[in-house]
Amino acid sequence: MALTIGRVAKGAGVEISTLRYYERRGLLSRPGRTRAGYRQYPEDEVLRVRFIRRAQGLGFTLEEIRGLLALRVRGGKRCGEVASAAHATRDRLRARCRELLQMDRALSRMIRACRQGRATDACPILEALEPGVDQ
Amino acid sequence: MALTIGRVAKGAGVEISTLRYYERRGLLSRPGRTRAGYRQYPEDEVLRVRFIRRAQGLGFTLEEIRGLLALRVRGGKRCGEVASAAHATRDRLRARCRELLQMDRALSRMIRACRQGRATDACPILEALEPGVDQ
DNA sequence: GTACACACTGTACTATGGTAGAGAGTCAAG
DNA sequence: CTTGACTCTCTACCATAGTACAGTGTGTAC
Known part of the structure; x- marks a missing residue:
């Protein structure tokens, strides 16, 4: 159909x-x-x-x-090729996820600061991301 | 300067x-x-x-x-507003991250299949994502 | 057999995120 | 005081990811 x-x-x-x-x-x-x-x-x-x-x-x-x-495995042929592409892709996904979690933590810090009535004048997301700047 | x-x-x-x-x-x-x-x-x-x-x-x-x-906390004013925006943003980040990890798992499955010499004819990423389709 | 929804190709337009160039002024070294 | 690198504004262009429309053909319901 x-x-x-x-x-x-x-x-x-x-x-x-x-x-x-x-x-x-x-x-x-x-x-x-x-x-x-x-x-x-x-x-x-x-x-x-x-x-x-x-x-x-x-x-x-x-x-x-x-x-x-x-990306798919075709009858065992060219498997090495596909597997290494899959690995590379997976690494990129993980890196992306790590960065998202870094932003997540920054936001959490901000929310905490907010609840405690403290003001963060500089942008907390921006600050929180600084350590990771060089990659 | x-x-x-x-x-x-x-x-x-x-x-x-x-x-x-x-x-x-x-x-x-x-x-x-x-x-x-x-x-x-x-x-x-x-x-x-x-x-x-x-x-x-x-x-x-x-x-x-x-x-x-x-998003930044300004002297305690408008805190509720900012905090809820921060929460919403954090939720979106987490959802994004979950989806990335879903793709990650799909790739891992594929890599395993590959190592074992099994062929996956359909696209494994696509399959792996199916359960999450309805949100 | 004629509406009407749906499909086809092809071209042109849109928004987003820039990049390039013209024409003019500015700053610092020699 | 001129040369060269830098800056300014403004306008025009580019790629990506579509969307819209014109003009034409198809399929089915009445």
């Missing part, structure tokens, strides 16, 4: 034109077509599109997301 | 034009000027700019970063 582009769009909560755009950018592979030229998507295309939107929400560019989506 | 725009740019690793752009967008407050009209920045402006770049790397828009930079 193939889906039309309209159904995929509705399912994933995006515009039809966005799906065509993703196709042009190589994030979605070219689907089959009916004789009339209508795109025919497999049902799980919706999941792929949702993934794209979530990853964008996390601050990845479409280029990066294209890379994420390309 | 005030800094010229060129020194701030060099210190923060950005273009001069970018600093003027940030000023227009309200991320940097208008600095004092010399009689000749040259901008005069306090030394810690460099830190502020570095913070902006890091936050951008974490996927925040300039608008969001403007909000982050505005």
Whole structure:
């Protein structure tokens, strides 16, 4: 049961034109077509599109997301290649997460200061991030 | 010892034009000027700019970063307001971090599968994220 | 067989986050 | 006092990530 582009769009909560755009950018592979030229998507295309939107929400560019989506193990071949790409990606995710947690701690400090009625005149987020500045 | 725009740019690793752009967008407050009209920045402006770049790397828009930079406790006044904004921001950071860790786990699974010579034909990241799809 | 929703391509426009260049003034060294 | 590096404003351009629209074809319900 193939889906039309309209159904995929509705399912994933995006515009039809966005799906065509993703196709042009190589994030979605070219689907089959009916004789009339209508795109025919497999049902799980919706999941792929949702993934794209979530990853964008996390601050990845479409280029990066294209890379994420390309990561998969194909029959043991080129495994080393894929595994090292996966490792590198994982490292970047973790670094990102660490920085988020640093901001989190800064905010917590601020909230505490606030509760105690102390004023922090300088920006606490900015201060809190200073130690990590050189990487 | 005030800094010229060129020194701030060099210190923060950005273009001069970018600093003027940030000023227009309200991320940097208008600095004092010399009689000749040259901008005069306090030394810690460099830190502020570095913070902006890091936050951008974490996927925040300039608008969001403007909000982050505005969060500070001013002499106990408007504390409730600021604290609730800080809480909300912290919640968003944590949600973001959780999603990153979800992707992290997906990658780890893939790396394990790879080591064991198993092929995962579907995209493992995509699969791993499915449970979280509905929020 | 004619509405009407939906699909197709192609082009053009939008917002965000910058970057580049013109034309002019400024500062510091020699 | 001139040369060169730096700064100023203003306008125009660029890439990314879409969105909108024109003009045309399709599919189905009545």
